Amino acid sequence: MGSGSIRTRLMLGAFFVLTSFLAGAGYALERAFFDSALSAHRARLQGDVYLLMAAAELDADGALVMPPALTEPRFSLPSSGLYANVSNPNHREEWQSSSTLGVRPPFPRGLQAGKWFYDERERDGKRYLTAAYGVLWADGPRAQPLSFAVVEEDTEFQRELKQFRNTLWAWLGGAALVLLIAQTLLLGWGLAPLRRVAREIRRIEGGEQTRLEEQYPTELAALTDNLNTLIEQERARQRRYKDALGDLAHSLKTPLAVLRGGLSDPTTLMQTVEEQVARMDGIVQHQLGRAGASGATRFAPALVLAPVLQRIVDSLGKVYAERNLQFEIDCRPKLSWKLDEGDVFEVCGNVMDNAAKWARSRVRCSVRVENRSLVLCFEDDGPGFSDTSAALQRGVRLDEQVPGHGIGLTVVADIVAAYGGEINLTRSGLGGGRVEIRLPAAA
Structure with a gap:
């Protein structure tokens, strides 16, 4: 047992507190007995004085x-x-x-x-x-x-004091020993859940189990739940990186094969290289977006959303300045949510950029909290989605005349999934497309 352990600290603290208390109590009792015994002896001497007065004559x-x-x-x-x-x-x-x-x-x-x-x-x-x-x-x-x-x-007075003192400290010492033994047993029982947590963590480190599985007292339940959340988030993050790398390697095989085949036809080589490089760039962006998604976490600080949305709108206003688009934001100034700022830029930036590409004149973003979920709604007055299921598939573009690689909304869908949320594509009240994203509160 290390000197820095909780058990040692509690035992030392209990020992000093108990020793101080019993010493004070013993001194008080001994002093009380001294005063009582002294009063009794004086009362007896006073009776002897009265005896002398009764016997005296002149x-x-x-x-x-x-x-x-x-x-x-x-x-x-x-x-x-x-x-x-x-x-x-x-x-x-x-x-x-x-x-x-x-x-x-x-x-x-x-x-x-x-x-x-x-x-x-x-x-x-x-x-x-x-x-x-x-x-x-x-x-x-x-x-x-x-x-x-x-x-x-x-002599008799001192003998009584000594006898009482010996009896008093013998009983107090015995009581202190019993209390220390009882406190040791109680501390062992009370700290048993902490030892079980440490034991389970060692098993997780050794690969014998994947999470904390035992039931713990209320005081430790929040700690064990948070540890399980951290373990699951780390495991999900590692899984996303592994899947993204595997998908990236698999997805690059086809454009690389096309490039290798284009070497035999010098007349179309430049066009082939341009097309396949653009394709590979889109693939890399998509997989990096998937791998980099932070996902839901109860430990992230609450992010105020209005300033982030305003920065996105300012950037898009410069990109689409020649079209004079009208961007609207409906979000309470102090509304905050536990989100990673990079994920917010990725999700809102991609969706609003997609809406701006299709919009005729207006793009609207509204944010609200509903049923313990954050609801982000993006609308435009463009033609809307002709195929809502295809819009979320990687590489699918609904209009080849609009610049892009068909990656944005699928990256959004992956990030939303990492947060345990959902995304719905419908018709907007403005006449165009409507993207609604629901993100639940961190567990």
């Missing part, structure tokens, strides 16, 4: 009196990790729980009455969670400040 002299044991057994166990302190600054006395034996917990001092104090402190390499509260203790008419503080080593 004697008649205002001295602090504490019971020998509290209901929380950890306060009585040395180095238990939970320590209590009550200070009476007016009498400069301070009571500490038995658990502080051999330990110097960081009790807060100088608390403001009526305010809770929470903190995280460090001493002698240990970290502590602290909760403290200052009160004005009423003793008859007098009131004196007392401070109640509870400090707990954060």
